[in-house]
Amino acid sequence: GAVVSQHPSWVICKSGTSVKIECRSLDFQATTMFWYRQFPKQSLMLMATSNEGSKATYEQGVEKDKFLINHASLTLSTLTVTSAHPEDSSFYICSARPLTGRGETQYFGPGTRLLVL
């Protein structure tokens, strides 16, 4: 149980295009989902906290208009990288916190590797 999926796992796009990444909790409901970014050989950096039905809370230094987050349901959150540039190339990981039963534990998706050419 507690499986989180991400789609796509890999994406290559041209500079200036937008890319949408989906994060789904497959066997549980999550009121809260988190989006992280991980640079090579570094730890995860929290970008934003996404709550179902409300606006996401962004961490300091993360551009809201650049990284659009939508948490449309209790099992789906999306991150859209708008007008992507090469510096946006990174490994993006989402996590989901169950609505009930599992306390503070976050369950992570497998990640999406984005390469902007």
Add this chain to the structure above:
Amino acid sequence: AQSVTQLDSHVSVSEGTPVLLRCNYSSSYSPSLFWYVQHPNKGLQLLLKYTSAATLVKGINGFEAEFKKSETSFHLTKPSAHMSDAAEYFCVVSLSGGYQKVTFGTGTKLQVIP
């Protein structure tokens, strides 16, 4: 405020020998503590967690960790390393109760030598 420090960025052990990955935390309130493992180009997998129950926590794949409040530590151990244990390990702290953000350590890369 909360923080977590992983004391070693790299740990190298021989296959079959014990593993010790160190983690110290700082938290104003009762923390929840987690260890996650990340294999190359993969997401994070929960190894174990401490949430104010038993101080010695057993996880998957033979790993365990002991919460020591007096030392503010939550070190990860395994009696005998296996080649498949080679990965990046993250110690994570969260305030217990409610929906709190987590704080990640910088990670420890474990190398297992055959």
